[in-house]
Amino acid sequence: MNRKEFLTLVGRSALFAAAAPALEAVGDAAPRPAKPALAPAQRTTLEALAAEIIPAAEGMPSAAEMGAAAYLERAAARDETVASALRDAFASIEKRTRARQGPDFARLPAPARVALLQAMEKDEADRFRAARDLVYEAYYTNPLVWQRLGYDFIGPDSSGPPLEPFEEALLERVRALPRLYRAVP
Amino acid sequence: MSPALERVDVVVVGSGAAGAAVAWSLADRGAKVVCLEQGDWVRPESMPSSRTDFEVSQRRGPDTLFPSLRKRPEDYPIVTEGGLRPDQVLMFNGVGGTTVHWEGHFPRMHPSDFRVRSRDGVADDWPIRYEDLERYYDLNDRHIGVSGLAGDPANPPRAPRPTPPLPLGARGRAVARGFEKLGWHWWPSDNAILSRDYDGRKGCDFRGRCNFGCARRAKASTDVTYWPKAIRGGVLLRTWARAREITVDERGRARGVLYHDRSGRTIEQLARVVVVCANGIGTPRLLLHSRSRLFPDGLANSSGQVGRNYMAHPSRYVEGVFPERIDGHVGVTSNPLFSHQFYETDTSRGFVRGYSLVVYGPMGPLSQAWGDVEPVPWGEAHHREMRRRWGHTVGIAVMAEDLPEETNRVTLDAEAKDSSGIPAARVRYAFSENSLRMLEHGARAARQALEAAGAAQVRDTGAPNVFAHLMGTARMGGDPRRSVVDAWNRAHDVPNLFVVDGSSFTTAAAVNPTSTIGALALRAADGIWEGRRDWI
Secondary structure, eight states, rough: OHHHHHHHHHHEEEEHHHHHHHHHHHHHOOOOOOSSSSSSHHHHHHHHHHHHHSSSTTTTTOOTTTTTTHHHHHHHHHHHHHHHHHHHHHHHHHHHHHHOOSSOOOGGHHHHHHHHHHHHHHHHHHHHHHHHHHHHHHHHHHHHHHHTTOOOOOOOOEEEEOOOOGGGGHHHHHTOOOOOOOOOO | OEEEEEEEEEEEOOSSSHHHHHHHHHHTTTTTEEEEEESOOOOOGSGGSSSSTTGGGGTSSSTOSSSSHHHTTOOOEEEEETTTGGGOOOOOOOOTGGGGTOOBBBBOOOGGGGHHHHSSSOBBBBOOOOOHHHHHHHHHHHHHOOOSOOOOTOOOOOOOOOOOOOOHHHHHHHHHHHHHHHOOOEEEEOSSSSSBTTTBOOOHHHOOGGGGOTOOOOOOOOOTTTHHHHHHHOEEEEEEEEEEEEEEEETTTTTEEEOOTTOEEEEEEEEEEEEEEEEHHHHHHHHHHHHOOSSOOOOTTTSOOOOOOOOOOOOEEEEEEOOOOOOOOSSSSSSEEEEEEEOOOOOHHHHHHHHEEEEEEOOHHHHHHHHHHSSSOOGGGGHHHHHHHTTTTEEEEEOOOOOTTTSSSEEEEEEEEESSSSSEEEEEEEOOOHHHHHHHHHHHHHHHHHHHHHHHHEOOOOOOHEEEOBBBBOOOOOTTTTBBOOOOOOBBBTTEEOOOOOOOOOOOOSSSSHHHHHHHHHHHHHHHHGGGGGOO
């Protein structure tokens, strides 16, 4: 089965979340780490974060539905820069949640979570950007998202789309231009 | 005392655009050649373009283009300063060098690029002319299988291209429409990407993602062009061989190259001629590290110019979002067409020299979301904005000529070292006022072109960046007091030492350097061969 056939098959399923584990294996051949990189509370926070960064809308699923937390947990186990960026994000979110004296981030109502993230984006731009970009990464490396978006990944065994050959007639005006490069004695 | 290997005619350090061409050319005529490459062979199929996470390699992991982030065992640390960031220095260490990761744009310099001082009163003239390189450009083009079209009025006439131009695609047609409307120059690019089967390699089938590896081998990295021929011709390509020092004899001639093999042993490869092709950072690093009683300031450095005049091609990026679908990610990664409307000097613009306009697009959905200019917003509006941009975005990059400045330079770092204990390279780079004025002009021009093409929205990064081309740090010149190598890439100070890569550029021009690097390498090889009676 080539990638296109695989995507077609998987794309027939509306159960994004159920399909996600199989898809992760497509782009991520690394073995699953023996020890989880995130504590259960962190995983819950990450799922809530992913759900707000890319919510479901316009016929597209949310990052949480697409398994962003699981993707990032695996990435964090392999790559310290990812783990560090997530730790920073968790620390900031926890600090801000505590300051509100309210429930955990994941249990806040959606408008409150968005407000908290907007404040983080304003005050700690680099830290927020790193977390946001990781959620984008988890989402936009997922072939199910690609299919919804209309991106056709051409794998090593497939050819790209046919493109029309260059039409020399397009150059009629340019060909008639005077020489543009300077002569050098 | 390190063990010494039997003396060969020529030892080449580095297997990229220059090293491969030099090695092939000399072996083809019967020279006994050894090439030392600090990395390994890389199978194109193993590169990120075959994986769904290919875009992540733009930022991290073992396949990123930036050695300071990649940190493979074969990489060496690069410390940056002067505003330069680690992700603004790009190279690859492996067979094929940085051509493994390049996009394949293959323009030539203009004749005036070799006469910068005499035509524009800045920098220095090269000691050679365009005409001196012309037949080597042609020869290199044939090895590469360049796709393109002769007849461009912005460039001197040239031989028919070995393969026809690549398709413009919808994004190229859109930008061409803008140039047409403005009455500006544009032309389909010369690319080191086959548009049809050629020389045993397959033509491009428009998978995109070119700089993440071309499993089809349509992109002309030298591991798939020169190296198979060079090896058939007898070149011994030694991988995992990290050059530590160029050794010299008591007369001050190069004796060979001291290198570390994979097991960490230190070995000296003796040779009659040494050719350094380690790129605009690796070459000055090696020369500066080759200190001796006769050369206390580094080899070939009596002028003090080794490492100075680092040039990198300043850039700005301007992006347009079109109402219609233009699929900016389809086709070759970069540059189906370019404009040299503002290439030659016109001082009424407020700067000297000029720039190219080159066409890009997002590589994939993740690049689009991260945003080359501005990220897609998070939250409620995310999908709406992503749908508006995805498939509708094309960018124009401004590639400006930066002038050589002694303060932009490569030195040895006092603390950081690679895994063999060799000092890291320290690179300092800052933009000149001339470069910034040129980029500002270029960004306005790019905006104008995209608007004329029909873009509904145009955004500009507003900040200068660099193309990370590595040039100028062992410059060519006629005056030994102000340059490192002569018109044949021979070191002024060491008669059997040659420096053949971007470091030998006297000035940078405003085009990608690899075509000129290859042509210089073939020409230098001719010079080395012609001078073989002096090899001793």
